[in-house]
Amino acid sequence: MPALKDALKDRYRAVRLPDLPEERKEFLRLRGGNFQVVVTSGRFGVGTELMRELTGLQAVVHLGVGHDTTDVAQARERGIAISNTPDVLNDCVADTAVALYLDVLRRTSAADRYVRNGDWATKGHFPLTTKASGKRVGILGLGRIGRVIARRLEAFDCTISYHNRRRVDDVAYVHADSPAKLAAMSDVLIVATSGGQQTEGVVDAEVIDALGPNGYLINIARGSVIDESSLVQALLEGRLGGAGLDVFAEEPKVPKELLALNNVVLLPHLASGTQETRHAMAELTLANLRRFIADGTLLTPIS
């Protein structure tokens, strides 16, 4: 975001970490100890090696909620503070989950292609789709974003259940003990949990098979949460009804087998990408930085 970049450069004498490996190595050798704060996003983060090389690091300020690419354990050990930008993106990420939900079940993107290709005139009616209202929806990760998704789908008369490691007290939704149990009681499983080691591959072949050929999978969280090769296999074999994906295991790479499937909707990790939300995320990022420099605390530290 140019406005954020300018503010960082002008107000905080920020320096961009070089992209090229050789340049970066030399940069860190000469200047690795000079920086107190890194401003980054979940896309890059501050991994184990980079954090070690930043010997004077005191804080990592993330644009976005995801911080799975940052070595949180090392940061804790070294007393390095970490912030993200919670809540300001809930609406847009939840909107994207609902957009994928409607698109996958009602095939709006596929139908749009049908019109553009001229198929309407030559092939006639578009095939019948699946009703989106009144479905049983399972939310994997009923956190800040998961709750907003659930609220939106209540308006579609959906029955909501969820799986979290810990039961959430203040909701009436049914809690499932495991992701597989949640999938078995859902028509649509929506992945809204955080990424990182703890959730890696949690949506595996067992979970996908529990959803089954009439089930749908939506992911607006992190590609790492789903075992992507099992997902591709299940879709190719017709063992899963369809999928709506905003995130992938190795972005921007998308498994090429998915490109030909009309029961799959593919988005380029855009869930929080509106003018309004990215502006709010940038403001909160700068507010965290300002606060840290003023008094060594963060406005929205990660929990």
Ligand code: 8YV
């Ligand atoms: C990105 C996201 O952070 O918040 C997250 O975790 O995945 C996104 O909002 C955003 O694209 C900045 O890179």
